[in-house]
Amino acid sequence: MATWLIKSEPSKYSWEQLRADRRTHWDGVRNPSARNNLKEMKVGDLCLFYHSSEGLSIVGIARVVKEAYPDPTAGDDRWVMVDVAPVKALRRAVSLAALKSDRRTREMEMVRQGRLSVSRVTDAEMRAVLELGETRL
DNA sequence: GCCAACGTTGGC
DNA sequence: GCCAACGTTGGC
Numbered sequence A: 001m002a003t004w005l006i007k008s009e010p011s012k013y014s015w016e017q018l019r020a021d022r023r024t025h026w027d028g029v030r031n032p033s034a035r036n037n038l039k040e041m042k043v044g045d046l047c048l049f050y051h052s053s054e055g056l057s058i059v060g061i062a063r064v065v066k067e068a069y070p071d072p073t074a075g076d077d078r079w080v081m082v083d084v085a086p087v088k089a090l091r092r093a094v095s096l097a098a099l100k101s102d103r104r105t106r107e108m109e110m111v112r113q114g115r116l117s118v119s120r121v122t123d124a125e126m127r128a129v130l131e132l133g134e135t136r137l
Numbered sequence B, C: 001g002c003c004a005a006c007g008t009t010g011g012c
Helices: A015-021 A032-040 A096-101 A123-132
Strands: A003-008 A024-026 A046-051 A057-070 A080-095 A118-121
Touching (some): A003 A057, A003 A123, A015 A046, A015 A057, A032 A118, A046 A123, A080 A123, A118 A123
Parallel strands (some): A003 A046
Antiparallel strands (some): A003 A118, A024 A080, A046 A057
C-alpha cells in the first residue's frame, strides 16, 4: 500500500470540510506530475492531508475510496480526480517547519518541490510523520 | 524544437 | 506583497 500527500488551501477546501462531507472528489488538479500521482493511487492508499497557505501543516489522514476517473471540472479529458474519505485527524498537526527540520522528512517530495499538490510519501517518511503527529493508525 | 515571456502556486 | 520555482505559451 502506498502513501501520498495532498494539499489544499483551507479557505478552498479544509480538513474540517472533508470530515463534514465524509467523502469528496479530489478535483481541480492541473499539474502533470500531480496528475500522474493521482493515476497511481489505489483504493485503500492513505493520503496525508496538508493545509497550504494557512496553517502550513499536515492535519489529517485520508484514504482513497475511488481510483482515478475523468475530472468533469476540466475542459478536456487529460485530467482526472480520485475520491477520498477522512480516516483520522493527527493528534498533533505537523508543520512544514517541523518536516524541514527533521532529517527523516526533510527530503520529502513535497518539501523539495513546494508547488507539487499531489506527492508521494515513502513508508519511512510516513512513520516519521505519524510519530511527529503523535498518532497511531 | 528552442527559448523568452508570462502566469500560477505557495512559502516567507 | 514579494519572489522562487516551475509550467505553459507562442514566435521564430
